[in-house]
Amino acid sequence: MIILELKDIYLHFGGIMALNGVSLDVREGEIFAIIGPNGAGKTSIFNCISGLYSPDRGQILYKGKEINRLSPFKRAQLGLARSFQNIELFRGMTVIDNLMLGRHIHMRTNLFTGGLWFGKARGEEIRHREIVEEIIDFLEIQDIRKKAVGTLAYGLQKRVELGRALALDPQVLLLDEPMAGMNAEETEDMARFILDINEERDVTVVLIEHDMGVVMDISDRICTLDFGERISMGKPAEIQADPKVIAAYLGEEEL
Amino acid sequence: MTEPATDTKKKQPILSLNNVEVIYDDVILVLKGMSLDVYEGQIVALLGANGAGKSTTLKAISGLLKGEEGEVTDGSITYMGQPIDAVDPEKRVSMGIFQVMEGRRVFDDLNVDENLYAGAHTRKSRSEVKRDMEMVFGYFPRLTERRHTLAGYLSGGEQQMLAIGRALMARPRLMLLDEPSLGLAPLLVKEIFEIINRINKEEGTTILLVEQNARVALSIADYGYIMENGKIVMDDPVDKLKENEDVKEFYLGLSKVGDRKSYRDVKHYRRRKRWIS
Amino acid sequence: KKEEAPKEEAPKEPIVIGGIFDTTGPTSDVGKDYAVAAVDAAEYINANGGVNGRPIEIIANDYAYKPDKAVELYKTYVDQGIFLIQGWGTGDTNALKELVNRDQTVYMSASYDSGLNDPTKTPYNFYVGTSYGDAIRGAMQYVKEVGGKKVVFIYPDHPYGKNPIPAGKAMAEELGLEVGPDQFVALNATDAVSQLTNMKKFNPDWAWIGGTTASTAVIIKDAAKLGLDTKFLINVWGFDENLPKLAGEAANERAYGMAPFTFYGVDVPGMKPILEMHQAKHPDDNHLVRYTQAWVSMMVMWDALKRAETLDGPGVRAALEQVTDFDTGGLTAAPITFTGTDHRPNTTLFIYKVDSTGKQVPVKEVTLERRAEWLGQ
Amino acid sequence: MQELWFFLQLVIQGLAVGSVYALVALGFVLIYKASSVINFAQGELLMVGAYICLALLTTYQVPFWAGFFLTMAFSVILALLIERLVLRPMIGEPAISIIMITIGLSLILKSVVAGIWGTQIKVFPAIFPQTPVRVGEIMVSQVYIYTFMASMVFLVLFALFFKYSRMGIAMRATANSNQVALSMGISVKKVFAISWCVAAVVSAVGGILIGNINGVNSTLAGVGLKVFPAVILGGLDSIPGAVLGGLIIGILENLSGGYLDHYFGGGVKEVAPFVVLVIILMIKPYGLFGTEEIERV
Amino acid sequence: MSLQQSGIFHETYKEDMAIFQTPFIKFWMAAFMVLLILFPWINKPLNALVNTNTLYLMNLIGIYIIGAHGLNILTGFTGQISLGHGAFMGVGAYASAILTVKVGIPFWFALPLAGLITALVGMVFGIPSLRLKGLYLAIATMAAQFIIGYAMRNWSTLTGGSTGIVVSSPSFFGISLGDDRSYYYLVYTLVIATTLYTKNLTRTRPGRAFVAIRDRYLAAEVIGVNVWLYRILSFGISSFLVGIAGSLWAHYVLVVNDEAFGIWLSVQYLAMIIIGGMGSVLGGIYGAVFMTLLPILLRIPEHALTQIYPGVFAIFQSMTEGVFGLIIILFLIFEPDGLAARWHTIKNYWKLWPFSY
Ligand SMILES: Nc1ncnc2c1ncn2[C@@H]1O[C@H](COP(=O)(O)OP(=O)(O)OP(=O)(O)O)[C@@H](O)[C@H]1O
Ligand SMILES: Nc1ncnc2c1ncn2[C@@H]1O[C@H](COP(=O)(O)OP(=O)(O)OP(=O)(O)O)[C@@H](O)[C@H]1O
Ligand SMILES: [Mg+2]
């Protein structure tokens, strides 16, 4: 079943056509990768999906319903979560608080109950804290849980960001270059996390990544963009062999 | 520590860190006696896990720690035979040390051209700067069409190109590169490393390279250091390093037999091997 | 009773007086001189026998023209057992009047707000200058006398400026003067062109200015610039020795001041001790009529203290209410009298003007009736 | 006809007063552009400049031009001192702390001035011809004309400087990120020092001009507050915006004073600019010419 | 190395979330509370020492603490600088004065109502925050300051114009709260209540949303925070608290007059939270204490000097403001993150001591 679909999306900034009639569809339960040269428009697609950019033209469908006009926070409530290319964590807060924020949409505490604390608010805090701790265990970041994220090393921040997105309990997870800045071992961990999230939590993953080793290995389908246009879409093996993709993106060398 | 390669043995290192300790916020000890030598004309790679302290090392060298509540509390940093611990960061740039910071720190509100001009701040000759600018645009044609766009609007990869271009504009003697390949498309990664190699060979720029993409890094480096938890745990000429089993496994992503494996096959959570723990 | 920082070899415990002055705030340009004078006067009083042998001590604190600061100082003073205060502005004195009444603290202010001179409402408030209400009435009376027909009121959006305006308008009506539209010029205004251009349409013979010296100078200069024929009658805080300096030639024959007090240095008997004090303590300073104002306030207070039966609020109040025809040695336009039913010190003031050579000279003394209905108005 | 003259008089006078604001705003924007510091002591710099010049001219009887240049020199020294002692230690600290620092600075400057010169108003010796210029029924003091010219000259100088000079670019880079600017070899200290020096000089010029209009006392620093609506209206980081903002605020003040005061009982002059400001900001959140904050992820 | 203290292990998240985590801290907290309760009975000797009515000071401090909490929620937590809180406090004061004097409502109802009215006014002036960022917003709130100030001065029928409104002290079951001591208990009951409220708010969902908006509002929006709503709510709750402070102020100082609520008060509020530590509940308290005490403490040497050289006192007085400025500057230079941060570092240091590294 198609869970997320983009139909003929156009987006421009001044004279630059960032997206030029892009269409793609993501099936429920798959790992879908978007690749393409720098400036091809990958992040822009994510921004359109999560509602930070509104396309000039075209439709974005989530579970068959158009979400073009929804504001970003509403889309999050529908089950769309993402990470960012330039880490966008809340730098002043601890890891736990960042993840607890991921739980925001699932919590109900308001200005009154929160201020009173005892009773409702505390119970809710504890319940969600348990969920968050589970994610912390899953991502193996126990030892940094009370550190301010701003002081963490780059790679760890990426992991925390994944955790925050996960805390939303999303149905579709958009990950923008999750492996950037990781060495082989950490890349492996991250890949494992993504696979686990996909398999065990039944989350559909849309992935932007430049590490071809990972992309070709873990994704079910890949879409390639260049200059805002889709130049190919298909199984990893097809993409790898596509001369257009090789010329624009992969280069001649073997992987 | 093992001795550096024999051919450079007699020479004075252009940069040398001796037992450097760095503390953040007065309490967090990050570098715990870090030592490292870089010889003129070399490309030296510095590898290590997330949080090992690689970026911190570079910042200690360029003097940019101060802005982040960090402080070198012990040990010494020598550049061209002189201790530079007391030298202001901007002075270090005019002495020839230039750092490309992690995470594409471009000037958002300046356009691409102005960013490049800012990179050439310490240089006098306007005509040379102009020429180098054309060179940079030659390297990164993608930037040419975005010349008058504010850098903040560029895509991640474009910003990374700009950050590297800016470093080229400075024509440093010692370039500190913090993950130059971050977020770049594979094709471009290759190109960037070619460029790095070229300025090293042609201009004689010494390069200290922090890079997670160890395969590419080691392919152009002369000498490699591996750091963990604030210390150097291994250093060797690259050829030797590449043969090390641990390096192969953890940094090059090769299993014992030397071929690639699928991520789907990796079983859960192997215990990691660490040099120190 | 507190005994902090006692004067060396003081024979007796001093009578402590709380000072609430503005020496750093927006009115410090005049407030500082006033505060200095109050301290000087205390020294003079002590040198001349104090209060029946007891010295007085004035704690001069700055409140920077902030009412809440004034309240804080006031409360501190009361807490220390102080029952007599020398205060300053219209806003803060009004702010404190309830508390003053409750605590039975005698409060002598530099604000001559007419609202403070009705003992049925503010039994513990006193001041020694002709009230603003009487000043503005006097001004209208003068306008009438010299044949003026049309007047306009110019004032800042501020209690000192606003409070007397109704009195002025009522008086103008009573005298049959035509009143033009009010104009508002802020105390910190740097120009008044728009207001004066507006006023020009009505073209009054006389305009009342209820600002301070700085804003008055601005108005007068702009009036000259716009070539207005209007002459200006200026309330007490807007007319002092600085005005001709600031306004330059523009003030000549244009600026008239309502002056309850003799200007600093004028040769009257009461000025002698002031000048001696000046010579002895700060010969290089340059004083204004504000110095005289504070001095007179202290002298009246001294007189009452000496006669007070009990040294507390009610005692001093009673003594003040017995002040009758207190001779200020020519420092005020008329002697000062308080009664239990009327705290108006007098109803007479000088009208000064800036003459064609830039000198400030008295032109007239106006005296108003002491009408009962004007009490507190 | 008379109504028209009235209107014109208000506008012209507004322009005149506005050019004073423009001048102060220029210094303010300069500092902001170079270091993203909001300088709450701008008015005090102006006041100090005015007092220094006044002291030179009256107490020391220095001729005007000598006094003028000595004042400029003094302003530079003062700015360097401020930079060295107060701002340099704050490099890299959050903007809001630096704002607070400038508030502290304004308190110090104010009290030092009060300590030295007292709080009474002092009068400037007449430097400019006192007779107003007259066009039809409109009259403007000559000082204002000089002020207007000064602000135009500075406007052109600064605009060129920031667009084209090496230092100008370095300054904008510094405002963007101290840390990254340092890594380019840009001396953040120097940038701060230069920007404060220039701002102090511009302010001192403004101070002398304003001092000439109405004399000098501690309330002179209040002009500093007028700067905020002016620069925000123009766009915080825009040099032409500062000038235009200053002029518009001047005109607004005068028009509202002339037409509205009457109905609302005074004080409209002071608030009207702020009301207009909020309305304009709701339509153009970065003022007329301000650069938008970049918000892409 | 982790900063978590070693030696203490929490077995439940409930314990981990408690405000006072160790018996040691609990003990000192209790001791402090006892001192707080006893203070009005033991402050006399202190009065002479600092030459002022310390109980009055304590009350003012308490009132400012409540207001500072308010501003801290808005600026420290949500990251929206306000230069209008002085005026908002005025709204609270006027609302309370008008309600008690002109409408005749008892103080106990006027107090929360004043808070609500201020919250409403604050939210209206917070609307620009939906579009404005950073300093632009700061100046827009400064516009609020001037516009409200103008209304207070000129809407004479309601506000008594520039003369203001005289109010009376509240009473509690027939006992007048007009004296400093009983008012003290009123103020500090509310101080404790609002402090706990603020602390709790900031460590639960809404507080986290505030901080998220401060740190990165785009990311906050993408994870599902209704940025719009929370910005306005932040203005609302912040103004509510400062309105309460205003109401308390009015019934303590007993006269409401626009001069007290000028831009300077707004600046002082800002100084409080910056010096105390933005985004820290303790910070608001430290800041209010610091900013209220400092001028008083500065008066002590000045007072002594006045006694010795009465003639020159004016010079010293003009200097105190400068010294005040100087101390602010020194403070920010040496403690840019505020007093609360200093406390934090010391705490961290001792946690790890003697193995600091
Ligand atoms: N400003 C800071 N304040 C406190 N701690 C910091 C700060 N910057 C870095 N650290 C800590 O120092 C350690 C080393 O960080 P550093 O950024 O040098 O790592 P790195 O080796 O570059 O990692 P990565 O590969 O992820 O970039 C980390 O544990 C990090 O948490
Ligand atoms: N807000 C914006 N304003 C102006 N230009 C923009 C904006 N957002 C994106 N662009 C431009 O649109 C193009 C596509 O950008 P996008 O970030 O989607 O690229 P990308 O495929 O993610 O590249 P990368 O791999 O380098 O991250 C780029 O040229 C970029 O400069
Ligand atoms: Mg991207």
Ligand SMILES: [Mg+2]
């Ligand atoms: Mg790093």
